[in-house]
Amino acid sequence: MSGFSEKMEILPLDVSFDLCVRNKSPKASCEACVHVCPQKAVSLAGGLEVTDRCDGCGICAQVCPNEVFQSMIFNRNALLTHCSSEHNKKVIVCSALGNGVKREGFRFFEVPCIGSLDEVLILRAALRYGKVSVLIGNCEGCELRTGWQVFSVVEEKVKGYLSLFGLDEGMFVIKRLDHNSLTNFIETEFPVEENLPALKQSRRDFFRMAGEKALYAGTSLLSLYLDTKGGDDEEAMAPKILPRRRELILLMQENIPLSGHKVLKGIFDRISISSTCNGCGECVNLCPTGALDLKVFGNERRIYLNTLSCTACMLCSDICSQGSIRLSKKVEVRELSGQEPELLITLCYNTCLCCFGLFYGSEDSLYCQDCEKKIYASPAKLHLNPSEERGKIGYFEEKAAYKSLPTDPW
Numbered sequence: 001m002s003g004f005s006e007k008m009e010i011l012p013l014d015v016s017f018d019l020c021v022r023n024k025s026p027k028a029s030c031e032a033c034v035h036v037c038p039q040k041a042v043s044l045a046g047g048l049e050v051t052d053r054c055d056g057c058g059i060c061a062q063v064c065p066n067e068v069f070q071s072m073i074f075n076r077n078a079l080l081t082h083c084s085s086e087h088n089k090k091v092i093v094c095s096a097l098g099n100g101v102k103r104e105g106f107r108f109f110e111v112p113c114i115g116s117l118d119e120v121l122i123l124r125a126a127l128r129y130g131k132v133s134v135l136i137g138n139c140e141g142c143e144l145r146t147g148w149q150v151f152s153v154v155e156e157k158v159k160g161y162l163s164l165f166g167l168d169e170g171m172f173v174i175k176r177l178d179h180n181s182l183t184n185f186i187e188t189e190f191p192v193e194e195n196l197p198a199l200k201q202s203r204r205d206f207f208r209m210a211g212e213k214a215l216y217a218g219t220s221l222l223s224l225y226l227d228t229k230g231g232d233d234e235e236a237m238a239p240k241i242l243p244r245r246r247e248l249i250l251l252m253q254e255n256i257p258l259s260g261h262k263v264l265k266g267i268f269d270r271i272s273i274s275s276t277c278n279g280c281g282e283c284v285n286l287c288p289t290g291a292l293d294l295k296v297f298g299n300e301r302r303i304y305l306n307t308l309s310c311t312a313c314m315l316c317s318d319i320c321s322q323g324s325i326r327l328s329k330k331v332e333v334r335e336l337s338g339q340e341p342e343l344l345i346t347l348c349y350n351t352c353l354c355c356f357g358l359f360y361g362s363e364d365s366l367y368c369q370d371c372e373k374k375i376y377a378s379p380a381k382l383h384l385n386p387s388e389e390r391g392k393i394g395y396f397e398e399k400a401a402y403k404s405l406p407t408d409p410w
């Protein structure tokens with residue numbers, strides 16, 4: 001059974017406890033949700049807990065790398081449906097500003113807080129249905145003011161993606177208004193139009209939505225890639241691509257060519273592993289999305305990363321005893337095309353020339369943790385004859401080690 005099925009609902013928030021890094025290891029350091037929750041409803045002291053103080057604003061969902069939270073009072077699909085209607089103006093308003101403001105023939109979409117909006121949702125709405133406007137009120141004086149800080153990051157991301165796709169940043173507009181100026185703004189920007197007959201409108205919207213869904217679901221390379229994963233067992237072991245991340249990758253695939261070595265710096269994050277890795281495989285065991293994989297080839301261990309699945313939650317970095325895992329902000333576009341996982345590091349089974357212990361080390365830098373020495377880097381310190389050819393030493397010692405190789409548990 002997939003670990004993703006262990007979901008629990010605490011209304012008004014859906015929480016996937018099994019995806020939280022704090023529930024995977026006490027060494028995990030993430031606490032992003034605690035810092036942004038305006039109601040102080042999240043606690044991490046003994047693992048993730050959400051108390052009944054939660055009002056479902058969904059701000060936590062925007063900062064959690066592993067998509068642990070989903071607001072139950074803010075429906076993302078409802079926003080897309082709203083934007084899909086040609087009679088709606090794709091205007092999103094926070095509930096504090098929009099409360100009580102009405103005008104005949106005009107509807108905006110109210111969200112609990114603008115901090116409930118994520119970049120993928122805004123991009124989807126803008127790319128499919130045209131310019132999206134977000135109207136915000138007096139965030140500094142609002143009890144949900146952390147939402148404004150979170151939304152500032154979302155705003156930057158949306159602009160970054162629009163620029164990456166070669167689109168006009170004007171497709172996403174933000175206006176700060178107060179309660180009185182909101183009505184004037186609506187009158188000026190969106191003058192009353194003659195309504196089409198209701199039946200005609202709803203049928204047209206229905207068919208447009210159906211067409212959009214078919215296009216979205218059917219043509220993606222990523223969908224094809226995922227569909228090739230067969231069988232329940234294989235599916236359970238396969239790396240998971242979290243829903244919102246999957247949506248974003250689909251948008252990338254639709255809007256830019258995912259081939260070649262173009263680097264997406266700072267837009268997608270992922271990890272890298274340095275040569276101090278000892279191949280223990282703990283990161284592979286704990287990764288919440290199964291993004292890491294360890295394969296054994298003879299006397300080698302190889303660690304692979306599925307970039308599509310890595311959320312850069314950094315749990316692997318927190319638990320790595322060697323401090324070998326770092327955040328890498330350089331992702332090449334081709335890595336998002338759903339092709340083969342990337343080889344991060346190859347580790348050879350070897351014997352230390354100093355203590356004769358067996359260990360796994362990187363091809364580039366064989367490092368014995370017991371002696372805390374690089375074997376080939378400083379042979380003089382290891383009392384070897386410096387004039388002796390290094391490759392030869394390695395060859396003979398390896399041969400001795402291979403005779404007594406234990407069975408690899410992987």
Ligand code: SF4
Nearest residue numbers: 020021030033064068
């Ligand atoms: S992984 Fe998500 S739920 Fe867990 S501590 Fe980090 S932000 Fe909070």
Ligand code: SF4
Nearest residue numbers: 287310311313314316
């Ligand atoms: S590889 Fe590391 S950073 Fe990426 S999802 Fe897994 S644990 Fe998180």
